[in-house]
Amino acid sequence: MQHSPSVHGQPQQRQFNPYSDNGGTILAIAGANFSVIAGDTRQSEGYNIQTRYAPKVFRLTDKAVLATNGFAADGNMFVKKVRQRLEWYRHAHAKDMPLRAIARLIQTMLYARRFFPYYVYNILGGIEEDGSGAVYSFDPVGSYEREACRAAGAASSLVQPFLDNQIYFRNQTPAPGTSHPAHLPLAHVLSLVIDSFTSATERHIEVGDGLEMYVVLAKGTTALQVQDLTAIAGVTELTTTDDGERLFVVRRNLKRD
Amino acid sequence: MDHHPTNWGRPRNDTVDPYGTYPIHQRPTNVPKDAFAAGIQHTQQPIVTGTSVLGIKFKDGIMMAADNLASYGSLARFRDIQRLHPVGEHTVLGAGGDMSDFQYIQGILDELMIDEFAAGDGHTLGPAEVHNYLSELMYARRSKMNPLWNSLLVGGFKDGKRFLAYVDLLGTTYSASTLATGYGSHIAQPLLRRAVEGREDTLTEDEARKILEQSMQVLFYRDARSLDQYQIATITAKGVNISESRKLETSWSFAEGIRGYGAQTQ
Numbered sequence: 001m002q003h004s005p006s007v008h009g010q011p012q013q014r015q016f017n018p019y020s021d022n023g024g025t026i027l028a029i030a031g032a033n034f035s036v037i038a039g040d041t042r043q044s045e046g047y048n049i050q051t052r053y054a055p056k057v058f059r060l061t062d063k064a065v066l067a068t069n070g071f072a073a074d075g076n077m078f079v080k081k082v083r084q085r086l087e088w089y090r091h092a093h094a095k096d097m098p099l100r101a102i103a104r105l106i107q108t109m110l111y112a113r114r115f116f117p118y119y120v121y122n123i124l125g126g127i128e129e130d131g132s133g134a135v136y137s138f139d140p141v142g143s144y145e146r147e148a149c150r151a152a153g154a155a156s157s158l159v160q161p162f163l164d165n166q167i168y169f170r171n172q173t174p175a176p177g178t179s180h181p182a183h184l185p186l187a188h189v190l191s192l193v194i195d196s197f198t199s200a201t202e203r204h205i206e207v208g209d210g211l212e213m214y215v216v217l218a219k220g221t222t223a224l225q226v227q228d229l230t231a232i233a234g235v236t237e238l239t240t241t242d243d244g245e246r247l248f249v250v251r252r253n254l255k256r257d
Numbered sequence: 258m259d260h261h262p263t264n265w266g267r268p269r270n271d272t273v274d275p276y277g278t279y280p281i282h283q284r285p286t287n288v289p290k291d292a293f294a295a296g297i298q299h300t301q302q303p304i305v306t307g308t309s310v311l312g313i314k315f316k317d318g319i320m321m322a323a324d325n326l327a328s329y330g331s332l333a334r335f336r337d338i339q340r341l342h343p344v345g346e347h348t349v350l351g352a353g354g355d356m357s358d359f360q361y362i363q364g365i366l367d368e369l370m371i372d373e374f375a376a377g378d379g380h381t382l383g384p385a386e387v388h389n390y391l392s393e394l395m396y397a398r399r400s401k402m403n404p405l406w407n408s409l410l411v412g413g414f415k416d417g418k419r420f421l422a423y424v425d426l427l428g429t430t431y432s433a434s435t436l437a438t439g440y441g442s443h444i445a446q447p448l449l450r451r452a453v454e455g456r457e458d459t460l461t462e463d464e465a466r467k468i469l470e471q472s473m474q475v476l477f478y479r480d481a482r483s484l485d486q487y488q489i490a491t492i493t494a495k496g497v498n499i500s501e502s503r504k505l506e507t508s509w510s511f512a513e514g515i516r517g518y519g520a521q522t523q
Contacts, residue, residue, distance in 0.1 A: 016301060018399050020427050043431050048442055050423070051431040073396055073428035116400070 019071050019119045020045055023206030024056060025153035026067035027196055028125040029167060030133035032183040033218040034225070037065040037125035037135075038193050039153075040201070040254060041210035043072055052209035052256065059238060060086055061096040063245040064126035065214045066106075069153035070140065071119035078118045082106060096241070099126045103136040103144060110142035117141050121152040127245050131218045155200035155207045162199070166192055186215070187228040194252070201254045211252045219244030303355035303406040305329050307340045308482045309441030310351035311472055312410045312421050313449055314434040314457040315465035318493035319412035319421050321349055322469040324477070325502055326484035327356045333484065341490045343497045345370050347415040348384040349490040350391075353438040354407035354426070362405060365394070384413025384420035384492075388430070396428025408438035414492045419457075437472075440480040445472040462491065474505050 026039040043054035057067045058079050066082065068075035085105060089097045097105070103124055110118060122138040137150035149167045151159035164170040169180040184192075193213055200207040215229055229235060229248055238247045305327050312321040327335040340359070342350045344366050352359040369390065373382055382390075388411040398404050404426040413420045422432040434457045435449035452468045453460065460468075469489060477483050485505040491498045 016399075016402055016404060018402060018404075018427065020429060022429070045429075048446075050429075051433040053433070054431050071427075071429075073392075073399075073430065076430065077396060077428070 020073075021070065021119075021154075022050070022072040023154045024069055025151065025155040025159060025197070025200055025204070025207050026056060026069045026121075026123055027149075027151040027159055027163075027193060028067060028123045028135040028137075029149040029163070029184075029189050029193065030125065030135040030147070031186060031189055033127075033131060033133055033221060034186050034189075035065070035125040035127060035133040035135060035216045036186075036189055036193055036213060037067050037123065037216075038197065038211060038213040039067050039069065040197060040207050041212055042206065042208050044206050047205075049209075055212060057212050057214055058083075059214065059247065059249075060102065061126075062239055062241045062243060062247050063096065063216055064099050064102050064124065065216060065247070066102075067123045067125070067152075069121045069123075074118040075120045078109070078120055078122075081109065085109070096243075098129050099124070099134055099136075100128060100146075102126075103146070106136075106138060107142040107144050110138060110140065114141050123150050123152055125214070126216050127218045131220075133216070133218065151196070155204040158200050158203055159196045162196060163192070185228075186225050190215075190228070190232065190250075197254060208254045209256050211250075211254050213250040213252070215248045215250065217246045217248070221246065303358075305334060305356045306482070307338065307353045307356055307359070308480055309437055309439040309445065309476055310340065310353050310408070310410045311441055311445055311449065311469055312351065312412050312436045313453050313460075313465060313468065314419050314421055315453075315460040315462060316458060317462060318414040318491065319349075319419055320462070320465045320469055320492075321351050321410060321412045321490040322473055322487055323351050323353075324473065324484040324487040326482070326486070328482045331481070336484060336486065337502070339488065339499075341488055341499050342366075343490075343499060344387050345373075345382055346496055347381070347492065348387045348411060348413035349492055349497055349499065350387070351410040351412070351438075351490070352407050353409075355405070358405040358407050362391070362394075362407070362409075366390075383415035384411055384422075385415075387411055387413070388420070388422045388424060392424045392428060392430045395424050395426060399426060399428050410436055410438060412490065412492055414494060417494070440482070441472070441476055444476055444479055448472050448475065462493075466491075470505070474507060477505055477507060 023044040024040050024042055028037040037057055039057040041053045043050045056069055060066050068079060086097055106122060117140045119140055124136040128134045135147050135150055136144055137147055138144040149163045151163055174180050197211050232250055234251045236249050238249055307327055310323040321341060323340040325337055326333055327338040340352050342363050344350050391409060395405055406426050408425040411422050421436055423436050424430045435453045437446040449472060473487050477485050486502050488502055489500045
């Protein structure tokens with residue numbers, strides 16, 4: 001073992017810091033037969049806005065969407081590697097990887113870098129094989145769980161309590177003789193997501209510029225639900241397969257100040 | 258020299274003791290120390306540095322600007338350094354940060370373009386490919402804790418498409434219609450955004466040049482590591498054009514009237 005440098009009076013080395021924080025916030029909510037995965041599009045470092053449009057929500061398959069937040073270089077590289085693994089899976093098995101398998105893949109890929117972590121919080125949303133909407137959230141070294149909703153990133157401390165209250169009905173007492181719904185309808189979830197981001201934009205300097213909201217609908221979604229979605233301004237359908245799941249993205253502006 | 262008795266008669270750099278002949282459990286070593294000690298010297302700080310690079314989109318392509326100074330700390334050491342480097346027919350690379358790392362990158366890219374030419378497959382690398390290559394290079398080096406200490410702008414025009422993007426020593430990438438590195442990201446970027454955003458498709462080449470000239474002038478007034486000699490790169494469908502070194506028009510007469518700090522007593 002070498003002695004520590006200071007014992008010999010040698011100059012202390014200032015170490016290169018390989019990480020940065022690029023701000024922004026992501027959020028996902030699972031419904032009974034749909035999933036919404038959203039993120040803002042601002043990328044910043046300190047007080048500088050680097051760009052007003054840098055996506056951090058990515059289509060993986062027609063039924064899986066991944067949102068990344070934290071250090072942007074790690075995030076982009078991680079998404080690139082996940083996509084590569086999904087492509088290999090497709091070539092080996094002639095089908096898309098199921099959502100829960102993608103979730104486990106992401107956990108092993110993150111934990112493989114336990115001692116030089118990807119400085120990224122991931123949220124995976126989509127449709128399970130049983131047709132239910134699902135959200136998986138991860139920490140940077142791979143701990144994960146399936147949840148109904150999760151916010152991560154710069155404004156997570158603003159958004160998550162709001163979601164706890166509005167999705168899980170924490171600190172709300174139902175009127176006598178009634179109970180809180182287990183799942184919320186799509187239109188309601190979409191307005192919660194939009195409100196979350198407009199509020200986070202108001203109160204957090206690293207959130208703003210643009211909102212990208214991916215919506216995955218399970219097989220056999222009612223025409224009414226599709227109508228709820230297409231009624232919103234700025235919707236584009238991204239579905240590429242005819243497996244039955246449908247994928248949409250909604251792009252909206254957020255305040256730029 | 259290693260004078261320790263336990264190393265007498267031993268080959269140098271012998272990291273193993275196959276016969277277990279040593280009375281002490283850890284003999285002093287003279288092998289190179291690992292990356293976490295002082296043995297392998299990684300770049301810990303830039304030495305000879307370039308300051309800001311600016312880049313904007315305009316109607317017909319991309320325009321970039323960088324001054325000709327390479328500083329050694331606060332010393333204006335080299336005053337005729339070109340910090341805009343053409344890469345192939347469609348791309349310009351502009352660099353701030355360590356100039357020796359930049360020259361190393363130039364060497365890698367020149368070799369890459371020769372390899373691609375030699376392949377003779379009818380394909381040429383455009384700005385998007387060059388930027389992606391650089392982002393992988395920069396990210397790989399930061400992951401080895403041995404970064405190339407630069408902020409780079411890649412600008413180009415290929416197949417009717419404009420391209421302008423950034424990559425730095427951390428491997429962070431982004432793209433926008435106006436970009437500025439270093440001091441310019443504080444001083445010039447707001448001016449560029451005001452002048453360019455929403456007008457990317459109508460700005461003429463002359464207007465774009467004027468915007469960059471004004472921004473370089475502001476930078477020269479405010480950035481103590483800048484120079485009034487600079488170059489402008491224009492990348493359009495016609496290809497790459499990097500101007501001769503040009504000089505900024507500046508006026509310092511207002512300095513007479515400044516009171517409240519400096520050498521004057523009143």
